[in-house]
Amino acid sequence: MDTAPPRDTAELIYRDAVEADVEVLVPLIESAYRGDASRAGWTTEADILGGQRTDPEGVRAVITAPCSRLMIVECDGVPIACCQLEHRGDAAYFGMFAVRPELQGAGLGRRIIAEAERSARELWAVRQMQMTVISVRDELIAWYERRGYRRTGELSPFPYGDERFGIPRRDDLAFELLVKELS
Template identity: 75%
Template sequence: MDTAAPQHTGRITYRDAVLDDVPALVPLVQSAYRGDSSKVGWTTEAHLLQGQRTDAASVEAVVTAPGSRLMVVERDGGIIACCQLEHRGEAAYFGMFAVRPELQGAGLGRQILAEAERRVLELWDVREMHMVVISVREELIAWYERRGYRRTGRMSPFPYGDERFGVPQRDDLQFELLVKELG
């Protein structure tokens, strides 16, 4: 489904990622969260984590796993964002959400999240959308709360020692489950 992008020229299109997209998706996700490029946007985790946010094998796994999709968002033929959608029983999982840093803050993320919610309802007729967010990311959690997600207080540990997820810059990182009722 195509929709006009607010405050930007060009049409926004959505499609499922294919393996040929992986070389473009890995640096997109990296740029939204880690390193100097991420500091252009507001979703940076560079102050919390150094190193990689994802790698080609992790993105390939999302693209090829049964019940999983990586939604690619394009404008004028270029990839500008992505998000993971995974069917988990009566819920869908939302993850690997990345918007090019220079495009953040103009309503694009809100538009993509709404499309992701619409798609999981259409694809899997789920009751809830789930996601995990690093619990100290108060500004990001507040953004999701304004979109109807609620904090559950259910925490899971950060994978300290596994550099595939980055190199923590502090010792109090954990993930909190956020949930939104759909439909």
């Protein structure tokens, strides 16, 4: 399989995931965040968290939840990225964002988040996109800030002791809420 980054003009196909996609999505998400494979990209959490990022049940729950969609991004018929969108009143929540590690850093993430924002506005007429990011992920938070997101300072605790979210390698983890006003 060709792993060259899609050109800026490459056609990306965005579609809603279905339950049959779970077996492809779990390893895609895991590869972007955990283990040695994730180190090929810049979004790895391998130095702060071990264990899993998600599991089939977690992905299936996002796919089947009301007011939620898990968007798959394909290039030449191959899933290369995904993200979760969830309707929450006047806002949409953006999460479970994963791009294959060898394709990171080529502008693909910027294209996907723009499409996610457009889609949330169109689908739910929301005025704000929200997300939570592990607060020690300075480089990742800076990337989102360059996309127009702002830190709120609102923290929620990391679920220490719940291995479904990973095995912490640090004792100072928390989630910070980031928001972006959508026009």
